[in-house]
Amino acid sequence: MPVSTKPPTRVLPALALAAFACVWLLDLGVVQPNRIVSGTGYGLYAATGWFGAVVVSFLLAVVIVLATRLTPKRFGALILLLTTALMAQPLLLEVFALRKLPEDSAYARIGIGAGFWCLAFFLALMLLETLGRYKASRRLQFSVVLLVVVSWWFCASREGLSSLSLIREYANRADQFSQALTTHLSLSLGAVAISAVLAFGLALAMVRRERLRRPLLGLVSFMQTIPSLALFGLLIAPLGALSAAYPFLQTLGIRGIGWAPAMLALIAYSLLPMVRNTYVALMEVPEPVVDAGRGMGMNERQIFFKVKLPLALPVIIEGVRITTIQAIGLTAVAALIGAGGFGTFIFQGLGQAAMDLVLLGALPTVFLALAADAILSALKFQRAPR
Amino acid sequence: MIELKGVTRRFGDAVAVDNINLTIETGEVCVLVGSSGCGKSTTLRMINRLLPRTSGEILVDGEDINNADPEALRLNMGYAIQSTGLFPHWTVARNIGVVPDLLKWPARKRDERVSELLTLLGLDPATDAIKYPHQLSGGQAQRVGVARALAGDPNILLMDEPFGALDAITRENLQQEMLRIQRHLNKTTVFVTHDIDEALKLATRIAVMDQGRIIQHDTPEAILRRPASAFVENLIGKGDRGLKLLGLRTVGDVMARHLLPSQSEPLVEVLKETDSLRVALSIMVWQNSDELPVFSEAGEAVGKVTREQLLQGGA
Ligand SMILES: Nc1ncnc2c1ncn2[C@@H]1O[C@H](COP(=O)(O)OP(=O)(O)OP(=O)(O)O)[C@@H](O)[C@H]1O
Ligand SMILES: [Mg+2]
Numbered sequence: 001m002p003v004s005t006k007p008p009t010r011v012l013p014a015l016a017l018a019a020f021a022c023v024w025l026l027d028l029g030v031v032q033p034n035r036i037v038s039g040t041g042y043g044l045y046a047a048t049g050w051f052g053a054v055v056v057s058f059l060l061a062v063v064i065v066l067a068t069r070l071t072p073k074r075f076g077a078l079i080l081l082l083t084t085a086l087m088a089q090p091l092l093l094e095v096f097a098l099r100k101l102p103e104d105s106a107y108a109r110i111g112i113g114a115g116f117w118c119l120a121f122f123l124a125l126m127l128l129e130t131l132g133r134y135k136a137s138r139r140l141q142f143s144v145v146l147l148v149v150v151s152w153w154f155c156a157s158r159e160g161l162s163s164l165s166l167i168r169e170y171a172n173r174a175d176q177f178s179q180a181l182t183t184h185l186s187l188s189l190g191a192v193a194i195s196a197v198l199a200f201g202l203a204l205a206m207v208r209r210e211r212l213r214r215p216l217l218g219l220v221s222f223m224q225t226i227p228s229l230a231l232f233g234l235l236i237a238p239l240g241a242l243s244a245a246y247p248f249l250q251t252l253g254i255r256g257i258g259w260a261p262a263m264l265a266l267i268a269y270s271l272l273p274m275v276r277n278t279y280v281a282l283m284e285v286p287e288p289v290v291d292a293g294r295g296m297g298m299n300e301r302q303i304f305f306k307v308k309l310p311l312a313l314p315v316i317i318e319g320v321r322i323t324t325i326q327a328i329g330l331t332a333v334a335a336l337i338g339a340g341g342f343g344t345f346i347f348q349g350l351g352q353a354a355m356d357l358v359l360l361g362a363l364p365t366v367f368l369a370l371a372a373d374a375i376l377s378a379l380k381f382q383r384a385p386r
Numbered sequence: 387m388i389e390l391k392g393v394t395r396r397f398g399d400a401v402a403v404d405n406i407n408l409t410i411e412t413g414e415v416c417v418l419v420g421s422s423g424c425g426k427s428t429t430l431r432m433i434n435r436l437l438p439r440t441s442g443e444i445l446v447d448g449e450d451i452n453n454a455d456p457e458a459l460r461l462n463m464g465y466a467i468q469s470t471g472l473f474p475h476w477t478v479a480r481n482i483g484v485v486p487d488l489l490k491w492p493a494r495k496r497d498e499r500v501s502e503l504l505t506l507l508g509l510d511p512a513t514d515a516i517k518y519p520h521q522l523s524g525g526q527a528q529r530v531g532v533a534r535a536l537a538g539d540p541n542i543l544l545m546d547e548p549f550g551a552l553d554a555i556t557r558e559n560l561q562q563e564m565l566r567i568q569r570h571l572n573k574t575t576v577f578v579t580h581d582i583d584e585a586l587k588l589a590t591r592i593a594v595m596d597q598g599r600i601i602q603h604d605t606p607e608a609i610l611r612r613p614a615s616a617f618v619e620n621l622i623g624k625g626d627r628g629l630k631l632l633g634l635r636t637v638g639d640v641m642a643r644h645l646l647p648s649q650s651e652p653l654v655e656v657l658k659e660t661d662s663l664r665v666a667l668s669i670m671v672w673q674n675s676d677e678l679p680v681f682s683e684a685g686e687a688v689g690k691v692t693r694e695q696l697l698q699g700g701a
Contacts, residue, residue, distance in 0.1 A: 286474075288467065288469045288470075288471035289471055289472075289473060291436065292465075292467055292472070293473070294436060295434060295436055295460060295465040295467060296460065296461075296534070297459075297460035297485060299457050310475050311474065
């Protein structure tokens, strides 16, 4: 932990000012008469009254003051302040709902405005910046994120926010939501797992046979260049023909649309980052180290499992990380060919012009990607030689 | 015994090792010396089959090494690598224990061996054992590399400039240590260096190499007295070869020994019987005396040495 005072950071005040500007200039929330009609927006002052406006402005001012001279104590104070602010942010919406939601209309609902998202975004950035400068331990970072997530979860399940449009959309589809979660996770993680096994084999073949390197890399790169939508579409015809020819495939669920073509396309996309990273990682193990292993009397198998693989693992995990994030995103698109997952909500929402339904699909997708990123980064960090 | 018969190694058209013949007796320390790029490492790496030879024969104890299982061959040959090549993902202790592990020694025996070697090479078994290679200085890393080569108790040691990155004092200490180990264990050793003083100090016999050929293969004394060519003469340095000759013998070899060792006043600068004649001469010149008392390691006066004895010993 730092003992001395750090030089003042310009990043934190800049972020705080940006947050200040956004929260005053943009709408904090919207009141909609029903789920389709776009409603009337309210700024910070109009939405939460002078109390909310003062609290938010004061908080941002305090951040700027604290950031001018960063002693260890102030680091602690900043982290505490920003975490609490993020945790409590949904309360702004609750106050807004209490003040502005017309009580007589059953369809009226609260939408989240750009000002709210910007505030959350900048608060999160400031928190990350502070944690980074403080060289916070993994455990502290993890606890902070967990606190915020749990707090938002808790707020969302409270009565005060039940009029939130997003939550209404969820309440109407609670079953579909958990179904979508399962489908989304099994599709993306399944594709990652299968392509990891395939990629490992391909990379090994490339390491063993130099001749295979160019054609294999060319092939997996080519698959990456096909637009995702096109690839999903292109698989419909051959898979449809296959399942028509062999009806038992249909009982397995393999058809022109649905999870089968989605899975194939996802695997095809996942191969490039996996193969490339695994191959590069294995090739970049320093020659003197391999030489030492051989010189000490290891056989080729021992060299591979005791030396090459452990040294390559951080880069391989990095490949898995990139692939997982990519697959979670692409799975959303796969909803277009009936694969299910959170993409279903996104495209339904787009079709009905119901933005909060789009959010109901998009937010969990982003959250899953961030969670995968965090977990695999932690794993990589732990595996890297200290 | 290691025999190289007409061994040649080419890299493409370039000849790195050119038809060399070399016999290294059991228990002998053969030092390969020569300037950079003359083929020393290549020769060494052909002995443990890290490099295949282009032509010729290499025999260990009369058996062609190409008939042996390469892993078994290497497990019996400690190898200290020029660039140390420590495993970056393993601690110092695990690095040193790698050959015992491959030989499937019981964990206790291995751990004892590791801390014994750490102590021997001037590292701390408590603090240094749990470090990772990137936390070591260049010199410490080299010592770990040497410890790793010794760990499996091999019959043959191949050492490629193991003391290259060390300061003069540590280097001197490790050379002494190496001589001491050698007196006890008598391992057949091939040692590569480009430092002629190190070669003179450690070698039973020296092989001087130039452009892939062995120019001269002889004892340190013979190399100093009868250099085979201008190249060797240059390598040993014409100016002080007399002094280097004095450096080959110890005071204990030439002094007049007292019948009984006696305890006596410790002097400022004492001459020990394990010191070389060169050191004795230096002290004599410095103190402007004709005769010096000689002490044992334990600090007892065991004899005396005169200037005449010194000069005759060197001649
Ligand atoms: N893998 C290789 N490919 C091509 N040429 C090589 C290879 N290894 C060594 N050589 C060449 O063989 C010659 C001898 O190399 P070697 O490593 O045996 O030299 P050395 O005597 O150990 O030198 P140094 O004291 O610098 O370590 C050099 O000219 C070198 O360029
Ligand atoms: Mg070399």
